[in-house]
Amino acid sequence: MNEFTAKTFRTRGGRLGSGMGSLLEALWVYYMNNTLAGQGGIARECEFVWLPDHQPADFACIIRKADWKPESREGELFRVEAKSMNLGVDEAKGHFTNLVSETSRFDHLLVLLWSWTEHDKHYVWPKVHSYFLGPSLPIIRMRDRLHLARGGSFVETGACPDGCSSAKCTHVGEPLNESGKRERRSGPATRKPKGVDYAANFGGLVRMLKTSGKEASSVFREMRADNTVCHQYISLIHEFYPDEELNQYGVSEWRSFAKSLGISEAGDKGEIRDAISQSVPDYRDRLRTFFAPR
DNA sequence: AACTCGTATCATATGGCTCA
DNA sequence: TGAGCCATATGATACGAGTT
Known part of the structure; x- marks a missing residue:
């Protein structure tokens, strides 16, 4: 190609x-x-x-x-x-916004x-x-769980903000962001952000992996540890967006990770990772298990 | 020294918007 | 309709003062 x-x-x-x-x-x-x-x-x-x-x-x-x-x-x-x-x-x-319901095995x-x-x-x-x-489904599940972890939600059966009767509600499963605004055009009309049709941030291929706070980050680590597809996706994104990887783990975590590998833990995150990747080329696989919630 | 806490600063995460 | 950009609240980090 x-x-x-x-x-x-x-x-x-x-x-x-x-x-x-x-x-x-x-x-x-x-x-x-x-x-x-x-x-x-x-x-x-x-x-x-x-x-x-x-x-x-x-x-x-x-x-x-x-x-x-x-x-x-x-x-x-x-x-x-x-x-x-x-x-x-x-x-x-x-944006990878396909819903579970639109995706087959x-x-x-x-x-x-x-x-x-x-x-x-x-x-x-x-x-x-x-x-x-x-396969799409593991990525979708990871995306959705992290969406929930950052305070977002999905329209649930019988609880559509538009008040649709549950028999013909087309909004079930639609993502809403933390402030309740719809993230796809097909979401409930009453949740349209002012000034724009929809917020359009759901499923960003890099963004969906971002976490803030403990809860989200432990979801991230759990998904990475438990699912090889997720791990491969994360590793690829982190390879090409190095800052995302740095942000995912705190300084003290990078230090203890380096220590566990017998590598100098001097300098900032970036320097530590450089040192790690030089002597441990497969360090992302180690990252996966080292920070796996047990 | 080592450890905790509060604070200032800076970067990130994320909602919202524009453009073609 | 998706790709890309912007704004800003929130969170992470370094640092200094106070404490053991």
Whole structure:
């Protein structure tokens, strides 16, 4: 993919918010299909397709010859929600807002981490540095639990703020932030923030991992310890957003972690982590267990 | 010294907003 | 409609004074 984009999308300038993300996602589908076609066995029978509008998720993996009915998911193996994050922006904030109820067991989340990268003095190209591809549900559960831990809530059956009768309430499961404002357009109208349709902060791919306070941080640590998918996602985000990792643990924690590894605990968080990562390349796996609530 | 507490300062987390 | 930016309350940290 990078080979192709280096050639095709090489340009001068390279603006943010350019829609490059969608292009990269489309390209991913194209290359996946090539790969599938080149495989033997059952993989050959499958292909990735775009989902029509108004469907949760972006792509579906279907059986080529089967009848496909997007409305009922008939003929589909699983869906993929694709997100891209431009590492060059101040606050990359792709939103993964799919609800549990919109997600089935084998659905996947794809995150492409890219940035405009210098090709030579004058030209840049959109390089994909890394990616996450894994089951959606563990990420969704982690996101939701952390949402609750920071004081947010979800609309519950029979308790819709709009006062819908529970039989036809479409708002159940919709996230509300701590001040009770809806976080998606489809949330209850009475919870619309003034001046804006919805708050739009739920499910930020980096932001959802942030914690403040003890409770949230122990939820974070528990999820990281208990679920390998969550751990992989966290590790990837922390690799590319190093400050997030620093913020997740206090100075004294970094010190005791260093101490446990027999590494100098001098300096600030950043220096301590540098020292750790130099001699313990897999320190994120150690972080996972060292700070696991028992 | 080591330990606790209060305070000032600074950074982060998070709600809200704009823009195309 | 999503990506990106801005504002600000809250929380973390360093530091100094008081205490053991």
